[in-house]
Amino acid sequence: MxxxxxxxxxxxxxxxxxxxxxxxxxxxxxxxxxxxxxxxxxxxxxxxxxxxxxxxxxxxxxxxxxxxxxxxxxxxxxxxxxxxxxxxxxxxxxxxxxxxxxxxxxxxxxxxxxxxxxxxxxxxxxxxxxxxxxxxxxxxxxxxxxxxxxxxxxxxxESIVQQSSPLFQREWDFETPSPCVFHLTEPTSWKSITGRPVHMSGRLLGGCIDIVRHLAGTPFGDIAAFRKRHIPGDPIIWYFENCELRTTDLKRSLVQLKLAGWFEHCSGLMFGRSAANAPVEDYVIEDVYRDLAEELGIPVIYDIDCGHVPPQITFINGAYAEIAVTDGKGTVTQYFRP
Structure with missing residues (x-):
């Protein structure tokens, strides 16, 4: 519960x-x-x-x-x-x-x-x-x-519905303060790796992958025990954002989490926009997402409103969510289900 x-x-x-x-x-x-x-x-x-x-x-x-x-x-x-x-x-x-x-x-x-x-x-x-x-x-x-x-x-x-943002901030401009803090100038577009509409549902868990990956293998990252004790029978939707990792480091981290069992009973993966994601040779971020979708057999969406490229949706760890992505627009419905 x-x-x-x-x-x-x-x-x-x-x-x-x-x-x-x-x-x-x-x-x-x-x-x-x-x-x-x-x-x-x-x-x-x-x-x-x-x-x-x-x-x-x-x-x-x-x-x-x-x-x-x-x-x-x-x-x-x-x-x-x-x-x-x-x-x-x-x-x-x-x-x-x-x-x-x-x-x-x-x-x-x-x-x-x-x-x-x-x-x-x-x-x-x-x-x-x-x-x-x-x-x-x-x-x-x-x-x-x-x-x-x-x-x-x-x-x-109860539940709350949030929509993808109309615009996001490409870069920080501390020299030109604005009434809204963020300088929102770029059209937001949520994407699926298949290019097709996506619908997924499950319990939300996630965070900055640079950081949360270090919980794997510790008493603070026991996903199996959490599932059994608190959300028995419910799948997990993971949301991640990448602050500083290159594509190969990101992929290594995701493989580690897979081997640690984090992606068992997972119904989908979501990734925030990132100013990192630097390619290594010709291995680009879309290759990482495509590999994951094929390896895990689940939908992968990316460039969502989450993380260091604002603004960001408020995701509730533990809430039951329905995520829908169509034509670049995303809808996040979170149910505060015990």
């Missing part, structure tokens, strides 16, 4: 940095994001770790874990959003008190996705793969990003 947190109106949001903190010269964007959430009616409770950054992390693993554990235990805090991702969140996993965690939303992507996936696999508590805190600053949110709030307010037994 999957447990879905409930986001109360005017809930307090805890801000902690289990991976990277924010350098002093960038504190302004963190303050802007906090102010925006306050304007939306939330109380925001920042910890100490978001304000520091040293040697590729906000603080020591022990300090980061202690702050996250404390915020999870604090009944005044209704959800937690890290400022952004980073590099070394994996150091925290052995220090986290998963067994005592209440049902409380965690939201983010990039390095945060290893925490999200580990949390859902270990506890059966749903987690939210979507926007980072710093991307919630600005005068307004684009429609795709803004759905994080509707998604997290969805109640057990």
């Amino acid at each position: 999957i447990t879905y947190p409930q986001l109360r109106p005017n809930a307090a949001i805890g801000v902690t940095a289990p991976s990277s903190g924010v350098q002093a010269e960038l504190h302004g964007i963190l303050l802007e994001a906090i102010a925006k959430l306050k304007n939306e009616g939330f109380d925001v409770i920042p910890g100490e770790t978001p304000w520091t950054q040293h040697k590729a992390k906000s603080s020591s693993a022990a300090r980061r874990a202690a702050e996250l554990n404390a915020m999870m235990a604090d009944t005044n805090i209704g959800m937690i959003i890290p400022p952004w991702g980073g590099e070394l969140l994996i150091e925290l996993l052995e220090h986290l008190d998963f067994a005592s965690y209440p049902a409380k939303w965690l939201l983010g992507y990039s390095d945060t996705s290893i925490l999200l996936l580990a949390m859902t696999l270990r506890t059966g508590i749903a987690t939210a793969h979507g926007t980072n805190l710093v991307d919630l600053r600005g005068e307004y949110w684009d429609e795709t990003t803004a759905a994080w709030l509707q998604a997290l307010r969805t109640k057990t037994g």
Whole structure:
């Protein structure tokens, strides 16, 4: 069974940095994001770790874990959003008190996705793969990003429908700030490797593959135990996004996950847009997707709204989803089914 947190109106949001903190010269964007959430009616409770950054992390693993554990235990805090991702969140996993965690939303992507996936696999508590805190600053949110709030307010037994974005951001332009943070200029087109319409259904799991691949073979990545304990009989739809991997490294990672049993009882794979995916010789990203579709005998769709090329749909780890892709447009219906 999957447990879905409930986001109360005017809930307090805890801000902690289990991976990277924010350098002093960038504190302004963190303050802007906090102010925006306050304007939306939330109380925001920042910890100490978001304000520091040293040697590729906000603080020591022990300090980061202690702050996250404390915020999870604090009944005044209704959800937690890290400022952004980073590099070394994996150091925290052995220090986290998963067994005592209440049902409380965690939201983010990039390095945060290893925490999200580990949390859902270990506890059966749903987690939210979507926007980072710093991307919630600005005068307004684009429609795709803004759905994080509707998604997290969805109640057990209800559902939420999200559509593929009209436009995406090709590259970051920090020198030209815009009211919407993202510079959405390029037409979005979700694709299937066969070129034909696709429909798939199953329980959602995923994250940044650069990071979550490291859960395989650890107590935090036991997919078989999770399936048996929490979603017996249901297939899995995996969604991944690639931050920095070349095509061959991505393929090696996917083969590793296949050999680890992650793709057993899998009904489909989805991949986000990526500025990485650099080809090796003439082995391009479409070859990776085509190989997977043939090897696993399942549909593969790609260039979806997920990851480091914004905006992104809010995917709920553990939710039952129906995914439809036709003529470049995607529809994601998520059912908060226990």
